[in-house]
Amino acid sequence: MAANDARQQKFNIEVLIRSRYPIIYVVTWEEKRVIDALAEIGGRLGKKIYTWSCLTGLINHGLAGHPSPKAGNSASRDPITALKDAAEFKESALFVFKDFHPFLACNNMAIIRGLREIAQDFTTSFKTVILLGPLLNLPPDLEKDVTVVDFPLPGTAELNALLENAARELAANPKLRLDLSGDAREEILKAAQGLTLAEAESVFAKSLVVHGRLGVEQIPDILAEKRQIIRKSGLLDYCDAEVRLADVGGLENLKDWLVKRKLAFSDKAQGFGLPPPRGVLILGVQGCGKSLCAKAVSALWNLPLLRLDIGRIFNSLVGGSEENIRRAISIAEGVAPCILWVDEIDKAFGGMGGSSTDSGTSQRVLGSFLTWLAEKRSSVFVAATANNVASLPPELLRKGRFDEIFFVDLPDDGERRNIISIHLQRRGRQPGNFDLSGLAGAAAGFSGAEMEQAVVAGMFDAFYDGGREVATPDILRAIIDTVPLSRTMEEEIERLRNWCQTRARPASSPEREAMAASRLADLPYVEGELL
Numbered sequence: 001m002a003a004n005d006a007r008q009q010k011f012n013i014e015v016l017i018r019s020r021y022p023i024i025y026v027v028t029w030e031e032k033r034v035i036d037a038l039a040e041i042g043g044r045l046g047k048k049i050y051t052w053s054c055l056t057g058l059i060n061h062g063l064a065g066h067p068s069p070k071a072g073n074s075a076s077r078d079p080i081t082a083l084k085d086a087a088e089f090k091e092s093a094l095f096v097f098k099d100f101h102p103f104l105a106c107n108n109m110a111i112i113r114g115l116r117e118i119a120q121d122f123t124t125s126f127k128t129v130i131l132l133g134p135l136l137n138l139p140p141d142l143e144k145d146v147t148v149v150d151f152p153l154p155g156t157a158e159l160n161a162l163l164e165n166a167a168r169e170l171a172a173n174p175k176l177r178l179d180l181s182g183d184a185r186e187e188i189l190k191a192a193q194g195l196t197l198a199e200a201e202s203v204f205a206k207s208l209v210v211h212g213r214l215g216v217e218q219i220p221d222i223l224a225e226k227r228q229i230i231r232k233s234g235l236l237d238y239c240d241a242e243v244r245l246a247d248v249g250g251l252e253n254l255k256d257w258l259v260k261r262k263l264a265f266s267d268k269a270q271g272f273g274l275p276p277p278r279g280v281l282i283l284g285v286q287g288c289g290k291s292l293c294a295k296a297v298s299a300l301w302n303l304p305l306l307r308l309d310i311g312r313i314f315n316s317l318v319g320g321s322e323e324n325i326r327r328a329i330s331i332a333e334g335v336a337p338c339i340l341w342v343d344e345i346d347k348a349f350g351g352m353g354g355s356s357t358d359s360g361t362s363q364r365v366l367g368s369f370l371t372w373l374a375e376k377r378s379s380v381f382v383a384a385t386a387n388n389v390a391s392l393p394p395e396l397l398r399k400g401r402f403d404e405i406f407f408v409d410l411p412d413d414g415e416r417r418n419i420i421s422i423h424l425q426r427r428g429r430q431p432g433n434f435d436l437s438g439l440a441g442a443a444a445g446f447s448g449a450e451m452e453q454a455v456v457a458g459m460f461d462a463f464y465d466g467g468r469e470v471a472t473p474d475i476l477r478a479i480i481d482t483v484p485l486s487r488t489m490e491e492e493i494e495r496l497r498n499w500c501q502t503r504a505r506p507a508s509s510p511e512r513e514a515m516a517a518s519r520l521a522d523l524p525y526v527e528g529e530l531l
């Protein structure tokens, strides 16, 4: 899929050049790949290609060291001179400016003006300026003059070509072995998805140097490399898929929905005519398993889990907020198929529109995120959670964003039994040895997190009491000693429940949903009786 995207993007760039878009900004980590693509396009369209960097100035691409368009003009190392040279050039050409973003970030008016003039003049010429760099820095003055294009990471076809190359080179060397038999090729390619070509090349080479071979056994090394790269971005965490669906008590509706979509990204599902799922928004009471469910999707679907820390998106130390969200999305798309977990989305976007000076930025970041969510065709499944719905921006809830919105309520009696039993089991205890009904009854109004705490507290008591085995009364005492949040926050929870009733589907058991539905169906009758 990504391969198609790259091919598609090359085609898009060619269309922009042919339609005389004057300035194209290609955001990519892969300078070489893009320049190769531009050289191909330039060759086809009979255009000269000049590349610029702050070290070389403007030089004729392919004729290294041959300074042009003004012979011997080393002054073109200065970006303003280079822009002037490009503006005065008379023939059909592509001017590729490498790593130009720092010059745009410093808001140098001469550079901005230079580009604006180019934007006006080049629309009637056969020249195009292409700004190339890993980061997007676009001063607002230039927003209308510059067309921004992302160049996606290499897809399977390009990575496969890399493997083929390696195979050819290694054929003569009996000491190094490339084992691509069976499913190995496909699995290696899948693991390498999300790396740039240069990174994939290095990790393949490293495997060959260290192990003398490259085969399925090296997949963990490739994945480790990928983790590194994702971490380095500073925006996403690559989480371990440690939560199974069986670790989640209750929430049968939500679990059922997730189980049904387990193979949603498979070729078979697509062949069946099913659209790839976009995502799910899980709203509800704190401590009742929202984050737990988001994590469990990863193990259930066997897909990597990337956690997007929205707080870091807004952290100016990492980069501009809008650039950060673009980068995070592009990394996730590179790793696709994957789960993008956006925890507590309300914290980032809640309360927007206030008088805070940053609300414009939040709005734009939210806008980019929602546009992507609505239009995305990549296999990135978004699992978002929120505790506080009152301040959620309504755009987030609009149809076509998430496939489904679930409401997680406090667990009912059966769910509480289930949750207590899960936490006993997780700590090596036999749930059958406990009075689960009694405990669940006493824990009415407790969240999953509070029941877990009660199990742990009961175990501590037993341990302190001479290390004897924990029993029902220990846990019961811990439950009685706890004032659940639902008691202190009764009104908030009731408000949340009312709000969600018409906007979200209950995450709990189908019977509960049926009950809620019948309550609604009964309403006119009740009203009639009252009248």
Ligand SMILES: Nc1ncnc2c1ncn2[C@@H]1O[C@H](COP(=O)(O)OP(=O)(O)O)[C@@H](O)[C@H]1O
Binding pocket: 247, 248, 249, 250, 251, 285, 286, 287, 288, 289, 290, 291, 292, 293, 385, 419, 422, 447, 448, 449, 450, 452
């Ligand atoms: N439905 C549940 N089943 C099992 N454990 C639960 C459940 N809900 C909460 N817990 C326990 O409480 C912890 C916190 O729950 P979490 O999913 O983070 O709550 P939130 O809904 O606030 O995201 C979990 O890690 C888990 O141990």
Ligand SMILES: [Mg+2]
Binding pocket: 287, 290, 291, 292, 343, 344, 385
């Ligand atoms: Mg949570």
